[in-house]
Amino acid sequence: MSTPDWQGKKVTVAGLGVSGIPAARVLHGLGADVTVVNDGDDERSRAQAAQLEAEGITVRLGDGATLPSGTELIVTTPGWQPDKPLFAAAAEAGVEVWGDVELAWRLRGLDGREPAPWLAVTGTNGKTTTVRMLASILEAAGLRTAAVGNIGVSLLDAVLGEETYDVLAVELSSYQLHWSPSLRAHSAAVLNLAPDHLDWHGSMAAYAADKGRIYEGNKVACVYNAADPATEDLVREADVEEGCRAIGFTLGTPGPSQLGVVDDILVDRAFVENRQKQAQELAQISDINPPAPHNIANALAAAALARAFGVEATAVRDGLRAFRPDAHRIEHVENIDGVAYVDDSKATNTHAAEASLAAYEPIVWIAGGLAKGATFDATVEKAAKRLRGVVLIGQDRALIAEALARHAPEVPVVDLDRTDTGAMSAAVQEAARLARPGDTVLLAPACASMDMFTNYNKRGEAFAEAVRALAAARD
Structure with missing residues (x-):
């Protein structure tokens, strides 16, 4: 489907991989003259390049710094940092840079169909769960939808594929938002803000500013976390359409224009006729799986976006009941001798670990990995009274050990001096030794996994296997 706007346009795609390759193919299909540049020149990259070149796309491996001659537009994969030499060269030449999300946004309606509105979600933690909850609620309302972005269907497939949608539930990372200057969502939510990816953004202020881009041009609602003032600050700074409202969510009793919790009931005081005096029941806390505090917050954010789109209260309840969380997100594995074993390997930073630790007590905590520059004093201080060991x-791991020595010196600590994958089995055995009936053994590492495992999924699988082996040994 070539178009006059793209025919012969010289576009450089920065990076191969899960978003670069589809972007290159879409642009080539539109008639653009596409060159893909990539820093790496390994066996996998060469195989990917061969496939693209067979389709008529030029690929340059091992040289991602030089701007190809005649480039009129760069489309970058999310992982490429803003300080890359390629982007400096583009700025000097007056060449615009888009991300794959921006490309998808610009291509909406290309086939003549009315573009589906976007309900967008970002935040340091909880994005995927919230977007999947939102999609479940929208489906319960009878709407044609999909969870897209960093999850499920790719955005390019969603806007260019044969499937027609009424609305899209869109997960967006700070990387993607950085490169999405014209994105304008129907409604959007920032779930929370905590230091993360600062090596990419350069500072917390820059990271927050990129998250805040999600609110720009919102039409109906900017959803923020009442317990995280930084998210409300981003709403205040946003340039939105006239009539767009700030909608808060809270684990406490909601005020007007908020969603919250009253007597274990999720209630809406934002999208009701008289929000000063009325509240609409949406669901019970027992409808949320699992009903941990941070997951309740995710459900409230999803409900707020759905209600902003006009979804009835019964669909919120039905969608939350139907939702099942992804693996390795506060996932109950087994009960052994009265001890619960919970896998939250997805807790790859301190903010996520704190939310997980707040959901249980007493806890035997399995933690550690790649800290990514994080510090652990605040995390340990908040959790100290809940820790059995x-x-x-x-x-x-030494960084966590030092924080424990400062803020929880009475808590027993087992320091496993090993980073091989078999260490997880030993960790589970040591945790079982420390635990008592009624305790929870919680894998919430507060760190990335790549020092020991391919990804957090493999780490969670190793934990679950070790727990099941322990259960079999006890039978």
Whole structure:
């Protein structure tokens, strides 16, 4: 489907991989003259390049710094940092840079169909769960929808594929938002803000500013976390369409224009006729799986976006009941001798670990991995009274051990001086030794996994296997 706007346009795609390759193919299909540049020149990259070149797309491996001659537009994959030499060269030449999300946004309606509105979600933690909850609620309302972005269907497939949608539930990372200057959502939510990816953004202020881009041009609602003032600050700074409202969510009793919790009931005081005096029941806390505090917050954010789109209260309840969380997100594995074993390997930073630790007590905490520059004093200080014991694994475990010595010196700590994958089995055995009936053994590492495992999924699988082996040994 070539178009006059793209025919012969010289476009450089920065990076191969899950978003670069589809972008290159879409642009080539539109008639653009596409060159893909990539820093790497390994066996996998060469195989990918061969496929693209067979389709008529030029690929340059091992040289991602030089701007190809005649480039009129760069489309970048999210992982490429803003300080890359390629982007400096583009700025000097007056060449615009888009991300894959921006490309998808610009291509909406290209086939003549009315574009589906976007309900967008970002935040340091909880994005995927919230977007999947939102999609479940929208489906319960009878709407044609999909969870897209960093999850499920790719955005390019969603806007260019044969499937027609009424609305899209869109997960957006700070990387993607950085490169999405014209994105304008129907409604959007920032779930929370905590230091993360600062090596990419350069500072917390820059990270927050990129998250805040999600609110720009919102039409109906900017949803923020009442317990996280930084998210409300981003709403205040946003340039939105006239009539767009600020909608808060809280785990406490909601005020007007908020969603919250009253007597274990999720209620809406934002999208009701008289929000000063009325509240609409949406669901019970028992409808949320699992009903941990941060997951209740996710459900409230999803409900707020759905209600902003006009979804009835019964669909919120039905959608939350139907939702099942992804693996390795506060996932109950087994009960052994009265001890619950919970896998939250997805807790790859301190903010996520704090939310997980707040959901249980007493806890034997398995933690450690790659700290990514994080510090652990605040995390340990908040959790200290809940901890029965701690088992540490991974490359940067000493940082957590030092925080424990400062803020929880009475808590027993087992420091496993190993980073091999078999360490998880030993960690589970040590945790079982420390635990008592009624306790929870919680894998919430507060760190990335790549020092020991391919990704957090493999780490969670190793934990679950070790727990099941322990259960079999006890039978």
